[in-house]
Amino acid sequence: MTGSHPPYAGTVTDAPHFDFQADERGGVTVLRDGHPQSHVDLHDPELLVFEYVAQLAIGIDLLPPGPIAVTHIGGAGLTLARYVQHTRPGSAQIVLEPDAALTEAVRRELPLPRGHRIRVRPLDGATGVRALRDFSADAIAVDAYDAGRVPADLLTPATVAQYRRVLRPAGLLLLNLADEPNRRHLARVLATVAAEFPHAVVLALTDVMKGRRFGNYVVLASGTALAIDEIRRRATRLTATTTVRPAAALQGTAKPFTDEDAEPSPTPPELGSWRVR
Template identity: 80%
Template structure:
């Protein structure tokens, strides 16, 4: 019989709370300052959200954890309709109890995994889709098959954004295959990562922004300079190389992190 996961909510001196699952950090939430994004890749994903036109935006999240980015969207774009596909209902229940969502929010959490949940979403219903889901520290393979990516594009409005939080080893072989797969559905993509990760010095997170419409790489770089952690931005083509795209029958989860106890999975 599989042991039930154990969740902890660890306050910090700044007034925020880190959500831990079985001792592993999942999210950081500050109820008083939803714009405080402590995890570097969450701040990088927020750059993508901020590229959207001003005002409420329809956002679909694949993976929820502490709902940090959904709270950010609600705070910066009040009234935004948001769908969160989070299969771990026990985690969602704990988060709702310990870290209540703000009043008048339009965040709807569905206890579904991303690959099956996205198939049920309406055409052209999202301004952006955020893929930030991990299982035991790895991005599930079924989230990046050509079929699932085609559903992302179907659900996105014209000119919408697909935002992904991926993780890879210094070789970036996995990232290159993901970018090659995305290139079949999206003509434009940029990659953000902390400088030492982009230089291939260690395992780490890569945030990908993809769209059917051109991206302003210079604007993304300008926004990245405002982040607390030094962030590098590169066009996806420079990192894709000659990598072979995934197929529905040939797809892999992201590489396992070298130290799951210390690496932030979401």
């Protein structure tokens, strides 16, 4: 970003639901009902403070250079969309974010850059993805939480099949998930994804991957082979120590979800105790 927007100053409560908290680095954390949703730095969109957003960006960076088409399920502060716009100007992006009041607040307090091609639709992900054209996206980034949990309808076989339909043949599905140390939920999601995307890797903070605590798992999945050595190389550049493993190693013998028994991700521990910022 060019720095045409003034730095955000102070802490503003836009409404009972939303807070915009500035930090000493010049960035702003967007909170909804006290839950951190995004961190945005208007002057440096490549500064990705939340570790799972930096891991999602690895997937974006794997795609061929130049503008790309990205669908985001979950918007909040539009951090990843801003990153794509900054690193790949001219990229066509669709954001499915049902909370129109949050989107309005974010647009007002954290304006998008001039010339962007980011279009926010006030739809939930499972509904919105069904309306997208076949083979219309190079990447789909699923980063949507409701009360700290990934909604079940984003993880069903029917919705995963929609992701496959919308993605181009070499496209990438990016998922930000969360699970307890036993990783039972993650394993079932991976089994569900594998039915449509035979190639997948999982990134997580090393202590999370070792099963020491509840935390985020980022999945990169594709219909074509992934360069896991390159993903690992990029992961070593991240500020937070990150481990990369093949999805099959974490899936084990887990059964995929069905459209009837899909579950949201587990309830997280007390706010602030499971995400490293």
